[in-house]
Structure formats: C-alpha cells, structure tokens
Amino acid sequence: MSDDERLVAVALPVPLFAPFTYAVPDSLAARVAPGARVVVPLRGGREVGIVVSLDASLPDGVKAKAILDAPDAEPALTPPLLELGRWISERYAAPMGLVYRAMLPSALGVASRAAAPGREMSHVKIMREFPALLEREAFFKRAPAQRAAYEAIEALGGHGAMSHVTGQLGVARAVITALAKRGAVMITKSAVMRDPFAARAEVQREAAKGVAPLEPSAAQRAAIDALIASKPGEVALLHGITGSGKTLVYIELLRHVLNVQGKGAIVLVPEIALTPQTVDRFRAAFGDKVAVLHSALSDGERLDAWRALHRGERRIAVGARSAIFAPIADLGAIIVDEEHEASYKQVEAPRYHARDVAMARARHEGAIAVLGSATPSLETWRAAEEGRTRRLSLPMRAGAGELPKVEVVNLAGPQPPSVDPVRVALSVELERAIGDTLSKGEQVILLLNRRGFASFIQCPACGWVAECPNCSISLTAHKSPARWVCHYCQHQEAPATQCPRCATPVLSMRGLGTQQVERLVSERFPSATVARMDVDTTSGKWAHVEILDRVGSGEVDILLGTQMIAKGLDFANVTLVGVIDADIGINLPDFRSSERTFQLLAQVAGRAGRGAKAGRVIIQTRAPAHHAVRCAMTHDYDAFVREEYESRKQPAYPPTVQLANVLVSGEDQRAVASAAQLTADWLSRLLTSKSVAGLTLVGPAPCPIERVDKRWRWHLLVKATNAKALTRVGRYFAERFAPPVAGVRVSWDRDPVSLL
Numbered sequence: 001m002s003d004d005e006r007l008v009a010v011a012l013p014v015p016l017f018a019p020f021t022y023a024v025p026d027s028l029a030a031r032v033a034p035g036a037r038v039v040v041p042l043r044g045g046r047e048v049g050i051v052v053s054l055d056a057s058l059p060d061g062v063k064a065k066a067i068l069d070a071p072d073a074e075p076a077l078t079p080p081l082l083e084l085g086r087w088i089s090e091r092y093a094a095p096m097g098l099v100y101r102a103m104l105p106s107a108l109g110v111a112s113r114a115a116a117p118g119r120e121m122s123h124v125k126i127m128r129e130f131p132a133l134l135e136r137e138a139f140f141k142r143a144p145a146q147r148a149a150y151e152a153i154e155a156l157g158g159h160g161a162m163s164h165v166t167g168q169l170g171v172a173r174a175v176i177t178a179l180a181k182r183g184a185v186m187i188t189k190s191a192v193m194r195d196p197f198a199a200r201a202e203v204q205r206e207a208a209k210g211v212a213p214l215e216p217s218a219a220q221r222a223a224i225d226a227l228i229a230s231k232p233g234e235v236a237l238l239h240g241i242t243g244s245g246k247t248l249v250y251i252e253l254l255r256h257v258l259n260v261q262g263k264g265a266i267v268l269v270p271e272i273a274l275t276p277q278t279v280d281r282f283r284a285a286f287g288d289k290v291a292v293l294h295s296a297l298s299d300g301e302r303l304d305a306w307r308a309l310h311r312g313e314r315r316i317a318v319g320a321r322s323a324i325f326a327p328i329a330d331l332g333a334i335i336v337d338e339e340h341e342a343s344y345k346q347v348e349a350p351r352y353h354a355r356d357v358a359m360a361r362a363r364h365e366g367a368i369a370v371l372g373s374a375t376p377s378l379e380t381w382r383a384a385e386e387g388r389t390r391r392l393s394l395p396m397r398a399g400a401g402e403l404p405k406v407e408v409v410n411l412a413g414p415q416p417p418s419v420d421p422v423r424v425a426l427s428v429e430l431e432r433a434i435g436d437t438l439s440k441g442e443q444v445i446l447l448l449n450r451r452g453f454a455s456f457i458q459c460p461a462c463g464w465v466a467e468c469p470n471c472s473i474s475l476t477a478h479k480s481p482a483r484w485v486c487h488y489c490q491h492q493e494a495p496a497t498q499c500p501r502c503a504t505p506v507l508s509m510r511g512l513g514t515q516q517v518e519r520l521v522s523e524r525f526p527s528a529t530v531a532r533m534d535v536d537t538t539s540g541k542w543a544h545v546e547i548l549d550r551v552g553s554g555e556v557d558i559l560l561g562t563q564m565i566a567k568g569l570d571f572a573n574v575t576l577v578g579v580i581d582a583d584i585g586i587n588l589p590d591f592r593s594s595e596r597t598f599q600l601l602a603q604v605a606g607r608a609g610r611g612a613k614a615g616r617v618i619i620q621t622r623a624p625a626h627h628a629v630r631c632a633m634t635h636d637y638d639a640f641v642r643e644e645y646e647s648r649k650q651p652a653y654p655p656t657v658q659l660a661n662v663l664v665s666g667e668d669q670r671a672v673a674s675a676a677q678l679t680a681d682w683l684s685r686l687l688t689s690k691s692v693a694g695l696t697l698v699g700p701a702p703c704p705i706e707r708v709d710k711r712w713r714w715h716l717l718v719k720a721t722n723a724k725a726l727t728r729v730g731r732y733f734a735e736r737f738a739p740p741v742a743g744v745r746v747s748w749d750r751d752p753v754s755l756l
Helices: 026-031 079-091 096-103 133-139 144-155 162-168 173-181 198-208 218-228 246-260 272-289 299-310 321-325 354-365 378-385 428-439 514-524 543-553 593-605 627-633 637-647 669-689 723-736
Strands: 006-011 020-024 037-042 045-054 119-126 159-161 185-192 235-240 264-268 290-293 316-319 331-337 368-373 390-394 405-410 443-447 456-458 476-478 483-485 508-510 530-533 558-561 574-579 616-621 658-666 695-708 711-720 745-750
Touching: 006 037, 006 096, 020 026, 020 037, 045 096, 079 096, 079 354, 079 723, 096 321, 119 144, 119 162, 144 162, 144 173, 159 162, 162 173, 173 185, 218 235, 218 246, 218 390, 235 246, 235 378, 246 264, 246 272, 246 331, 246 368, 264 321, 264 354, 272 290, 272 316, 290 299, 316 321, 321 354, 331 354, 354 368, 378 637, 405 428, 405 627, 428 443, 428 574, 428 616, 443 593, 456 476, 514 530, 514 558, 530 543, 574 593, 593 616, 593 627, 593 637, 616 627, 627 637, 658 669, 658 723, 669 695, 669 711, 669 723, 695 723, 711 723, 723 745
Parallel strands: 235 368, 235 390, 264 316, 264 331, 290 316, 331 368, 405 616, 443 558, 443 574, 530 558, 574 616
Antiparallel strands: 006 020, 006 045, 037 045, 119 159, 119 185, 456 508, 476 483, 658 711, 658 745, 695 711
16 A cells, blocks of 8 residues: 555445445545445455545554545535434444445445436537638538538527437438538537426426415414524424325425525425325425435436435435435425324334434434424324424314314124125215215225235135235235235235135135225226225336326226325315225234324325315224224324323333334244344343343244244344433444344344334
8 A cells, every 4th residue: 555545434235333444546535535435345346335434544464455446526425414324323223334325326336337327318509600601602512401400400599409400300310410520510418317207397387277376374374484493403393184284384494495595405205106296296386496216216217316416406305215315415404294104114224214314314414304294103292292392283274174074884793784795895874975975076085904805815614714825924815817915925826716625616705905895886886987096006107196197187086095095195176085994903913003093094084175175084993982093083183192102101112112123033933933032131131231221121022923925033122211222232232243043134123113
C-alpha cells in the first residue's frame, strides 16, 4: 500500500456486524467518500459495499485488499442515511451491510454490471446555418431529401426529438444520419425517466376538472397550523375518523414544506393498491415533483425514480415501506398514512418497522413526522397519551358528512334451513340491502378477508382434510383454474377425485372464499357488474389500478375483495359496505388478533357514505358481543382501546412491554425443538450472568403454525420493560450466538407484528 492510499471501512451485505477494512488506491480516492458504493474482492468474487468511514484502523499483521472500483460519481447514501442505517442495525440487531443494501434500489446492489440507465431518447439539433440562399443551394444541390429534412427540423425551431422527426414528419433516419456526417446537424441522446405513472396524467387532469380547491375545515386548519409550527424532529399523531380529510392536511403541510421551507418530503402508504389514488392526489397538487417507489414497479422504474430524487429533480417520494429510505436532501416532513398497518413491518432481515424508522429519520434530519390513522396502533396511541407524541384530532367527516350507520347480523346459533345457496354468504338482510342499493344506481363494497373458493377440503365420510405437504395448514380450493393451493408456501396440486384415505368419491368444500362469493353474488344479481380484488386478480402489474379506475368511473356496481379494499379508497357513490364474515382472524392465537379485527372493520366501514349520500354498513358475525365488533359498530375507538389495554396487561404484551420474537427453524422436527431449548438456556444464562434487569423470557414453544415451507418452527419471546436493555441483548445475541444444532436457523425479530 502506497502512502497515497487510504484505509476505508466498508459495510457488505453479509451476516457480519463489523465493517471490512480496505485500501482505496489513489486513482479512486476522489470518488470514494462515506456513502459511496465500492466494488471489493470477497471470497474469490466481487461484491458491492458501502463506505461507512474513512481512515479506518487495521489490525496488526493484516494486509488490506485494494478496492477494485467505485461505480458512482457521487455517494449513493447521504451522511444522514448512513447514520439512520447505524440506528437500524443497533435497534433491530441487523448486519449493517444488509441494512445499507435495503436502503438502495436492487439494481444498485449488483456487482457484475453498472446499474442500467433509463431509456435513452435521441434528439437532433441544427449545427450549421445557411444565412445566404446561394450557400444553401450549393450545400444541398445533389441532396434534396437532406434539404427537406433540414428544413423540417428548422421549422421545429432548430431542434426536436428524433421520434417526432422520423415518426410524425416522415423523415428517414438515414437522411438525418447523413446530415450529421456532413456536420449540418448533431444527434444527441439523453436518458428518459421510466415513470410508470406518467400515463395517468390524463386521469389526474380529468379528475381535477370542475373541482374547486378544497377549503380546510376548522379542525383541518388547526391541524395544519399545528404541524407547520412543529419543532424539528417532532412526531405528531393525526387521529382522524374515516372520511375526515387527512389527505388534505397532508397536502397543505407539504405545500408549506416545499414552497415555503424549500425542503422535500416522504409519504408512506401501506398497500400497493392505495398507491394510484394517492399518487393521483399528490400529483394533482405537486405535478412532476412526485416520484413513486414501491415493489410492483420494475427495477429500472424504481432506479429512475430513486435517481430523480437523489439529483433533487423530484422532491416528494410516495411509496410503500422501503420509500422511507428515499434519498431526499433537506427532508422537511415524513407522512406515514394508515400507520397501524402491519405491512410496514419488514418480515425478512433487516426486520425493521418503517413507522419507527420514519420517526428516527425525522429526529436525525430535523423533519416533522406525521402518523395518520383512524384506528391508530396501541403503541402509537400510548405514546400520545404519555406525551411522547403530539396528538391532533379530526373528529368530524369533511363536508359535514356523517359516519355510516352500522348494523350487525348475528349468525350464531342454529340457522333456519334453506335451500337457497346464496345463504352461505349473504344473509337476508345483506341481500336485501344490496338489491336496494343497486336499484338506486349506487355502489356496494363487500369484504371477505379470505381468498380462493373454499377455505379447506374435507371428506364427509372419514373427516380427512387436504393439507399442505410443506406446512401445518390446510389447502385452499381455487377455481379458474381448479387447483388446491397453500397460501403460505404457494404449493399447488390438482384437486383429488376421491378421498385418499377411504376412497369416498365426493369431497366437500368448507368455508367461504372470495371466488365463491363472487359466483354467488353474480348469480343473484345478474345485471350488476362485479369486480373481485384480491391477490389472485391483482397479480398483474397494473391490475389493481384498472379495477379501481373501473370502480371510480361507475363501471363496477359491486367491488368484492380482501383487506386491500378496506382502507384508503374514496368513492362517493359507494353507499353500502357488507362484511361477509367478521370472525375471520378474531380468535387467532396472536395477541393482536382483536386489534386487527377492529381496525379492519372500522376501516372498511369508513368506505361507505363518503359523498353526499348517506352510508350503511352491515356486519355478519357469530360473535356480536366481542369488543372488536361492538366498538366497530359504534365507531368507538376510545372504548376499544380501553378494553384492549386491559387484555394486554396480564399476560403482558405491547404496548405494556416491548417484545422480541426469537424464531428457531429447520427441516428436522426434533433438532428444532432441541435447538429452541438450548437457545432459551443460552439467553437465560446471559440475563443472569450480566444481571440484565427488566427482561423476561417466555417459552420456548412451537409456533401456532408449526411448519411452513418444509421448516419446523419454534419460538421464544423476550419481553422488556427496559428498551435499551432489549437493544443491547439483541445486539449481543446476534453477534455472539451460534445456532447450537446443525441445519437450524435462529433469528431475532424486534417489535413483531404477528406471532403466528
């Protein structure tokens, strides 16, 4: 290593916490800075790492390898994002390299090639002018086609897009090439951003026609003024009932951030299905300053959006969970819409929660963090009660609208015999309400949070149930095409023609799925247009956009779907919401099951009556006395929280305590059980030997779903009243603990949203 070379610490996406130290050659020194991507030799190959510091120390007797290349002219990660990455690594006990990889578009994590630029567009520009007619005549004397092409470009103002000149004006490309060789014109190329939402510009313009700018209500104005006056790094909970106009508050806050403060912003949404409507609203307000980041886009589209934000060409990032890492300089605000949603939690390493990362980033960069929801998570509500988060309220619907009337149809107890097949899905009350709504030219939303045709297949003779060979779960029957599917590992098989145990030729399909309800509703209301929205119908890139556009245009009379239709959608002509089965998930062996049920019911109820027409909600349930159903019926979030808090005290679960789930998995059932006990023993000894106070171990025990994708699963819980101690133990565990049995994996999941 020469005197001109420096040592740098590089974080690599491998399961190690300490960065690697490398030497940067003098020839690359100008391009290597904290946050830069560098290509380094690793294990006989090449890997892309992130520079986390300069002038790192090198252990005695160790020779540093030289960095091979620096792909970027400027660092990919800013100093604030580097600091945020360190925080995530500490809190969630995640390797630093994995954290930094998660912060970058996947196209930037490839070592073998430079990330592909956006689509290139060719332009042609006149370089030689002919002020004298004789000079022009002489130049084009034997090239009339070139003269015609030259004068066509001249008529465009001397320059134009090649596609326009060749396509619209009919000029042959070879003629332009000949002109370029003679120096009369110059052909240039420039990258064009792959913007998948640019095609919706017309949709946005049409939606805005004739719509007067909204004037904030008194409650909205108070919330806007309070947010604008917030201190840097402050967190606010915007608790607004469904239809109260939280989006208008967001937009007015962003106007101030962009136009007055000159800063940028991030808007997080929990579902891809919500992105088109959200993007339409924000683009209507801010035009091309908005960039979209979410997983349904191609690698190139995400990369182009990321680059536009990195260069400062776009100042607002809208997207799902990973958009929290958008490279926005001078960040002024972060908005987390529907902050209670479980989809903000990353289930694979690094297992961060985007809501908590948003609050941390706001603190690091002096931005305002706004957590918006009609049904806040209990953790966020507790933080507001304790004064750690500022609470702002929107207690009334915008435009003097009223919350819809909610009715409960009790399905418990023996039902009167019926030969009508539709009764398995629709009660008399719900069927009658659908008919009345359709007769008035209004629209209906039906929720069933279970896709497929039937939830399981059973032999009526011996009771055999079709189960997944890889998971401890029954297979779900699907139609079109007919198949049995596992919704955990995606295993599929052809339907059996007889019971494999007793050879009974007819198998029964039990339980409802969205496909079966769609068939029943379509048969009962043949003149109505029914659209189904679930994972099966929205697997195409723009499928969810097309369905929602059809609903918005009035082409769809009944929208049927799973939880993706329960939140964020705003259609003025939807006046009836029906919940086919409110009990799905209400008694799952998970401490959040009641909270998720209440949130789902309250959110979907809020889709009704958002325009001038009154709304109505009908909930079908066998548990009308359950507090999640009772409180959803009366739109009473406060009452639900009071009851739910009590159930979280003994045994203690968040927000009473903080939680980490230690998951042990492997393909050998006995090995996993043994490893789980050894892991619990190791942690118990650690807490005792280090005298760690405020932490309690629970378990180990098999997971409620014991086997997923051929891997057996056990877990143990670490409950903590001391958050800092939980962070230290998690980091120590991740760095020092080695799985005690071969073939077994052990993971640490801080702040889990589910224990299933």
